[in-house]
Amino acid sequence: MIYDFLFKITDSNIIASIIQSLLPLFIFILPFALFAVWLERKVSAHMQDRLGPMRVGYHGALQTIADILKLVQKEDIIPNEADKPLFNIAPVLVFIGSYAVFAAIPFSGAFIGSNIDLGIIFIIAASGFVVAGILMAGWASNNKYSLLGAMRSAAQIISYEIPTVLVVLTIIMITGTTNLQTLSEMQTGHFWNWMILGGPKFGIAKFIFIPFMIINFIIIYISTLAEVNRTPFDIPEAESELVSGYHTEYSGMKFAMFFLAEYANMFAVSAIVTALFFGGYQSPVGYVGNLFGIHWLIPIEQFFWFTAKGIFFVFVQMWLRWTLPRLRVDQLMTACWKYLIPIAFVNLIIIGLITVL
Amino acid sequence: MNVYDLIFYLFAAITILSAFFVVTTRNIVYSAYYLLFTFFGVAGIYVLLGADFIAMVQLIVYVGGILILLLFGVMLTNKITNVDIKSGTIHTVPATIGVALFAGIILASMWNTNWKNVNSDMQVASTQHLGFLLIHQYALVFELLGILLLIALIGAASMARK
Numbered sequence: 001m002i003y004d005f006l007f008k009i010t011d012s013n014i015i016a017s018i019i020q021s022l023l024p025l026f027i028f029i030l031p032f033a034l035f036a037v038w039l040e041r042k043v044s045a046h047m048q049d050r051l052g053p054m055r056v057g058y059h060g061a062l063q064t065i066a067d068i069l070k071l072v073q074k075e076d077i078i079p080n081e082a083d084k085p086l087f088n089i090a091p092v093l094v095f096i097g098s099y100a101v102f103a104a105i106p107f108s109g110a111f112i113g114s115n116i117d118l119g120i121i122f123i124i125a126a127s128g129f130v131v132a133g134i135l136m137a138g139w140a141s142n143n144k145y146s147l148l149g150a151m152r153s154a155a156q157i158i159s160y161e162i163p164t165v166l167v168v169l170t171i172i173m174i175t176g177t178t179n180l181q182t183l184s185e186m187q188t189g190h191f192w193n194w195m196i197l198g199g200p201k202f203g204i205a206k207f208i209f210i211p212f213m214i215i216n217f218i219i220i221y222i223s224t225l226a227e228v229n230r231t232p233f234d235i236p237e238a239e240s241e242l243v244s245g246y247h248t249e250y251s252g253m254k255f256a257m258f259f260l261a262e263y264a265n266m267f268a269v270s271a272i273v274t275a276l277f278f279g280g281y282q283s284p285v286g287y288v289g290n291l292f293g294i295h296w297l298i299p300i301e302q303f304f305w306f307t308a309k310g311i312f313f314v315f316v317q318m319w320l321r322w323t324l325p326r327l328r329v330d331q332l333m334t335a336c337w338k339y340l341i342p343i344a345f346v347n348l349i350i351i352g353l354i355t356v357l
Numbered sequence: 358m359n360v361y362d363l364i365f366y367l368f369a370a371i372t373i374l375s376a377f378f379v380v381t382t383r384n385i386v387y388s389a390y391y392l393l394f395t396f397f398g399v400a401g402i403y404v405l406l407g408a409d410f411i412a413m414v415q416l417i418v419y420v421g422g423i424l425i426l427l428l429f430g431v432m433l434t435n436k437i438t439n440v441d442i443k444s445g446t447i448h449t450v451p452a453t454i455g456v457a458l459f460a461g462i463i464l465a466s467m468w469n470t471n472w473k474n475v476n477s478d479m480q481v482a483s484t485q486h487l488g489f490l491l492i493h494q495y496a497l498v499f500e501l502l503g504i505l506l507l508i509a510l511i512g513a514a515s516m517a518r519k
Contacts, residue, residue, distance in 0.1 A: 014360060086390065117484060121413045128421030132393055135428045139386060147432065154425055161421070178484070 024102040024113060032311075033263040034064045040318050047322040074252035079142065082249065086140035090133050091250065091257040097129030098261040101268040106181045107306055108281045110299035119180035120168055123272060124161070127227070130265070131157050134236075134246050137258075141249040149245025152329065153229055153236035159336045160226040160233075166344035167220040170351045171276050174199055174209070184280025191284035196277040205354055212347050217277045219344050221313075224269035226336070228262065231321040235329060270313035274306065281306035365405050372398030385431050389424065396420050410484040 006016035038053070038061060045052025053060030078087055103113035104122045116122055131154045138150020172178055174195070175186060187194050196213050198206035226233035229245075237245030247258045274280060281302035289297030327335065375394035382388050396419040403412035491499045 083386075086386070116409065118409055118413050121410075121417070125413045125416035125421065128416055128425070131425050132390075132420065132428070135425065135432065136390065139428075139432055151429070151432065154429065158421075158425060 021103065021113060023111070024105075024107070025099065028107070028307075029099070029102065029260070029264050029267075032267055032307075033260050034068070036263045036266065036311075036314060037064045037067070037259070039315065040321075043315070043318045044322050047319075068256065071252055071256045076252045076254065077249075079249050081142045083140040083142065086136050087249075088254075090137035090140055091254045091261075093133030093136060094130055095133075095257050095261045095264075097126055097131075097133055098264040098268060100126040100129065102264070104180060105268065105271045106184050106275060106280055108299045108302035109185075111303070112181050115179070115181050117179050120172075120178050120183075120272070120276070123268070124165060124168070127157070127161070130261070137250070138246040141246070143249055145242045145244075146246050146248050149236045149242045149248070152242075153246060156229065156233060156236060156332060157227050159333065160223040160340075163219050163223040163336065163340040163344045164227065166341070166348050167216045167223075168276065170212075170216055170348050171195060173348075173352055173355050180275045180280065184275055184282060187279040188282050190286065191279065194277065194279040194282075194284075208354055209351070212351055213277065215343065216347055216351075217273070219340050219347070220276070221273060223336070223340060224273065225317060225320065226332070228265045228269055228317075230266070230317050232324040232327050233332060234321075234326060235332060238326060266314050266317060267310055270310045270317070271306070273313055274309040278309050361405070365402070368398045368401035368405065370398075371395075372402065386428070389428050389431055392427070393420060393424055396424065408483055410487055 006019050007013060010016050010019070041063070042052045042060070053063035056062040056066050078084060101123050103126075104116060104119040106112040106115075106119075134153050134157075135150050138146045138148075138153075141147070171183075175183055177183055177186075186200050189200065191197065193200040196210075196217055198209035198213060229236045236242070237247075242248070247255055250258060283301060283305045287298050287301050289295060289301055372395055375391040375398065378391040379388050379395060382391065396415065400412045400415045400420075403409075403415060
């Protein structure tokens with residue numbers, strides 16, 4: 001719908017698509033990153049009985065903007081022994097990977113970057129670029145901490161992609177679609193139509209699905225947490241062992257790009273969980289727009305609900321970060337290969353049987 | 358020459374140039390990263406041809422899987438920057454014969470195949486048809502391939518245990 005509108009204004013499908021593809025970056029990712037960095041500092045501070053940033057703006061609300069201004073002014077340092085071309089490309093590649101994901105995320109009924117049929121599969125595919133970029137950054141820095149961090153990160157992302165994909169497969173089996181827009185449309189109505197409560201079809205199967213869907217949700221939440229390198233899975237940037245992991249050598253704007261990509265990724269995985277299990281952009285209780293017959297209000301409300309759910313899951317990620325200790329490498333692999341993957345497989349088979357019968 | 362053609366030539370140029378650099382560069386890590394762009398270009402061409410599922414699988418399997426494993430292997434090897442990569446010309450005659458034969462096979466199959474002409478501006482989603490064909494017409498081949506992959510996995514696991 002937004003595309004049609006842009007097409008009407010600009011009268012050229014190329015300009016319209018370029019504007020549309022830039023919309024998530026400027027309207028969503030940048031403000032979100034500003035907000036999320038502030039939120040992270042506030043959450044961590046309050047959990048440790050501190051106040052956090054308080055000086056810049058109301059309760060430090062403008063702190064991140066001040067930080068960005070500081071980062072822009074910083075000298076861009078490239079280590080002498082670093083591999084310069086790869087060192088410069090790596091942050092861009094990481095950011096491309098996490099930004100590409102936003103093309104297939106349905107923000108509201110009226111806005112999705114590209115309504116492709118293979119939305120969720122595209123998201124999984126695009127995250128491959130993030131891994132390549134992280135490895136590039138670690139290797140090009142020519143620093144043992146960076147390289148170790150990059151290796152750990154890549155191993156972790158690849159391992160935890162398997163349970164994620166298995167859970168996604170169960171959802172595909174139940175709904176028969178990989179299009180996130182269709183998936184969100186299916187979960188319309190009220191919150192009891194969400195996938196976490198067995199999906200939109202009413203029947204015995206719906207009630208049998210509920211426990212398996214809750215297990216599914218827990219698996220995908222844990223494994224996406226590991227994919228974005230958040231505590232308790234943050235061994236790639238474990239400060240006490242590796243300084244700062246693969247972005248140890250980066251400074252200034254390049255560091256800011258890694259940071260932006262990290263926060264964009266945090267929202268992206270929350271958005272995937274939301275779209276798969278929590279009704280996507282659908283409201284849990286119905287729309288004000290429907291109540292008063294104002295139809296243009298509905299997409300805006302949907303955008304509100306989607307971001308609200310997404311930011312809630314981002315908040316849970318931060319909450320976990322300041323609650324749980326970090327896992328060891330062997331514990332990390334055990335958790336993935338010995339617990340999550342077998343459970344996900346059993347879930348897949350059971351849900352497959354229920355769907356067929 | 359419309360936008361579609363321009364995008365096609367862009368992806369084709371990315372693919373061919375990066376493939377050229379993969380074999381000519383002296384640094385193994387650079388080779389691996391040029392391969393990333395080759396895979397990306399090929400995926401782009403698949404998308405332009407309307408094979409969306411194949412494009413996604415190309416990205417998942419090659420970029421997300423094979424390339425990352427390759428980089429792992431290269432980066433965990435000691436002293437990668439000092440490896441002396443030999444790129445001289447040896448065995449010119451057998452190489453020429455081999456390349457000529459290979460080129461001949463590819464060209465012959467290109468000319469003799471009865472290509473389907475589909476209007477590529479009107480693209481339809483291919484996943485559903487593909488899945489249907491795999492489960493019905495090519496079910497046996499599909500399952501045999503699955504067994505083959507399973508055997509490879511078991512073999513790799515048993516070799517890793519030793």
